[in-house]
Amino acid sequence: MKILLLHFTFFLFLCYISTGDAMVHRYKFVLKDTQYTRLCSNKSILTVNGQFPGPTLYVNEGDTIVVDVINRASENVTIHWHGVKQPRYPWSDGPAYITQCPIQPGTRFSQKIVLSDEVGTLWWHAHSDWSRKPDAEVPIILGExxxxxxxxxxxxxxxxxxxxxxxxxxxxxxxxxxxxxxxxxxxxxxxxxxxxxxxxxxxxxxxxxxxxxxxxxxxxxxxxxxxxxxxxxxxxxxxxxxxxxxxxxxxxxxxxxxxxxxxxxxxxxxxxxxxxxxxxxxxxxxxxxxxxxxxxxxxxxxxxxxxxxxxxxxRSLGSKDHPVDVPLNVDNKFFFTLSINTFQCPPDAPCQGAQGGRFRASVNNITFVPPRIAILQAYYNRIRGVYGDDFPSKPPFRFNYTQEKMIPRDYWTPQNGTEVRVLEYNSVVEIVFQGTNLVAGIYHPMHLHGYSFYVVGSGSGNFDKDRDPLNYNLVDPPFQNTIVVPVSGWTAIRFKANNPGVWLMHCHLERHTTWGMEMAFIVKNGKGSDAKMLPPPPDMPRC
Missing domain, CATH: 2.60.40.420 (Cupredoxins -  blue copper proteins)
Structure with missing residues (x-):
């Protein structure tokens, strides 16, 4: 039996999928502020349909879900369908100012969620600031x-x-x-x-x-x-x-x-x-x-x-019904450093970061700056000046990324930017994520929207482009949408860029995302009609 679970608690939702004839299901999610008591305290939190945890949905593999999201809360909200690939339909993926403007209080948005080959457990969560055959099955959601x-x-x-x-x-x-x-x-x-x-x-x-x-x-x-x-x-x-x-x-x-x-x-x-x-x-x-x-x-x-x-x-199951299809011929090789950074403290400003500065985070020394309108909207409508398309394939300078002694402060300050990387349809991508010890070494759970990827290798220290690929697992690597880059180490992933649209990649430590550890890919349309991005819905939220 094939199953997909998507669940809502705080900002989360799980959905359970079994095999069967594909159908369209429609649901209403009313977001509102509700008083809840925990730890001897009572406060208002965002709920869905007044529930905490919220509703669980049961659907079939390949179904389409339409969710009427009605925002009766006090804050802007978007919802990301974590791990759902959304083939050719990035419009409902959810990250604010990447694929859509937020759903403002008092407005609504009908999100069409296109399921494809997902099996198992997935979830959804808010993506605007911090607002996320056995005898029986039980969801367990770890929160705070x-x-x-x-x-x-x-x-x-x-x-x-x-x-x-x-x-x-x-x-x-x-x-x-x-x-x-x-x-x-x-x-x-x-x-x-x-x-x-x-x-x-x-x-x-x-x-x-x-x-x-x-x-x-x-x-x-x-x-x-x-x-x-x-x-x-x-x-x-x-x-x-x-x-x-x-x-x-x-x-x-x-x-x-x-x-x-x-x-x-x-x-x-x-x-x-x-x-x-x-x-x-x-x-x-x-x-x-x-x-x-x-x-x-x-x-x-x-x-x-x-x-x-x-x-x-x-490891991937690798059975007849669930084959492993690791891309072998790579078209795009990217080396992405993941760093905690600091900016110098401005005059008369509070600065509680390391060495009297302000914390930032970066990918390849670029701290992401959200645009004023969604990148997907700008790309689809050919609006210039919203983003750049020159995100670097490697960091601007090389150094000993994982040295234990303090890395010179000259390397600590990143650049601000709203840059994306453009990929040709069906091209094969390999990304090596390299953790660094700038300011502080820590793990990074990296999540890519719109795709699952094969995790072909990982290790400690600095990645060696000549030696480490010889030990890649190309037989049964795990097929993930979120993977941890280890402390003072690296992780390599591969995927085929066969889902056109704009897709965010970011660290799932929320403070790192807030500090700017994110970037986006634009995957261009292919030649056939089934390889092109579908048009937007008529009720896309306005900025």
Whole structure:
């Protein structure tokens, strides 16, 4: 059975897809500000149809979904359908000022979502500022909660140039769990029957952290990630970056009792909330339950090896029904450095970044500056002066990107720009993402809109263009839409540019995106009618 799950919580949504005749489904999503209580505090958050978490949709592979998005909230909103390729139809992809102008308060937009070959678990989330065959299937969404208003958090760290305030709690399916104050009565519980197997569909909707996840005394069989099946492998923990999905089988094979599932961050740089969110796996039946469930031991906060080892186990299924088709002849080779940067502090301005500056982030030393109108609109209507088309294929200068001692400050300051890279239809692209230790070395979960890609290689240190490609996995590399570039390391991906349109690529650590670690590709039309971008809908939001 083929399945795709897309779920809405805070700004998220999951959708479940099975095989069957393709159809058109129509839904109404009303976005509004709703009062919710967590951690002894009550505040207004953005909800869909008044729910938190929100509705789950069940559709068939290849269906088209039309979602009437009605914005009755107080902020501009866009919605990105994370991992949905949207063939030839980028108009509903969602990133603000890349493919559309925001949906303003009091307005609406009918988003047509075109599903193609996606299987497994996908999700959607806001993309404007910070506003995101088993016996049974259960969605698990990892999120977080601020007692303060999220827009105040965003505006505060943008104003002072520093790091954002950390959240007050992490969440499992909208609840902090027993280890936080005032949370025990509402802790999420998963009731299981001994001997049955459960497919867990996990989404990491946390803003700025890879998360470790574990269930006491239980192991998992991982079977899918990012809308694609994987070769099954077994672990007793999961490491999942922001934006990624993991599907795994949970066998209820332990002594009937209560067991905690728990999650906390993997963090090596910056400030992080090191608290633990919990939910409960509760076996059905008659038995003496403990006063406190067994709590699993999670990997250490800075356990890079555990995080990296989990990612390295992912492989494409490679079956007859799900073949692997890694592009072998590359037309475009790009080398993209990913850096945390600083700008010099302006006179009389607050500057809470490193060395008295203001934090920025960049790809190939360019900090992305959003335009005033959407790049897709400008491209389709041939409006000049909105963006440049000369995004560099490599950084402007070479240095030891991952040296441990402080990299000279001459390299710290990036350039501002609104640049894209233009790709010919059906050309094969290879991108090597190189992490750098400018200002601070950290991992980067990179997400590409409109495509899934094969992750053909990764390693530590600086990428060696002569040696490292010899060790690429061209047999069964994982097929992802979000992948972690390791700390002080590199990751290589490949894809065929066969989806015309404008497609954003960015780091899924939200603070890095806010600082400018993003760029966009324009994929040109092909020759046939089925290789050309479709026209826009009549109700595209206005800027």
């Amino acid at each position: 909660w601020w007692k303060s208003d999220i827009m105040a958090v965003l505006n505060g760290f943008v104003a002072d140039g520093g790091d954002p305030n950390i959240s007050d709690a992490f969440l499992i399916n909208g609840q902090p769990g027993d280890l936080y104050p005032c949370s025990r009565p509402d802790t999420f519980k998963l009731t299981v029957d001994y001997g049955k197997t459960y497919l867990i569909r996990m989404v990491n909707a946390v803003m700025n952290n890879i998360m470790f996840f574990r269930i006491a005394n239980h192991k998992f069989t991982i079977v899918g990630s990012d809308g694609s099946y994987t070769k099954p492998f077994t672990r007793d923990y999961i490491s999942i970056p922001p934006g990624q999905t993991i599907d795994f089988l949970l066998e209820a094979n332990q002594q009937p009792s209560h067991y905690y599932m728990a999650a906390r961050v993997y963090a090596i740089a910056g400030t992080s909330d090191n608290t633990t969110t919990t939910a409960i796996v509760e076996y059905s039946g008659n038995y003496s339950a403990p006063s406190s469930p067994l709590l699993p031991t999670l990997p250490a906060l800075n356990d890079t090896a555990s995080s990296t080892n989990f990612v390295e186990q992912l």
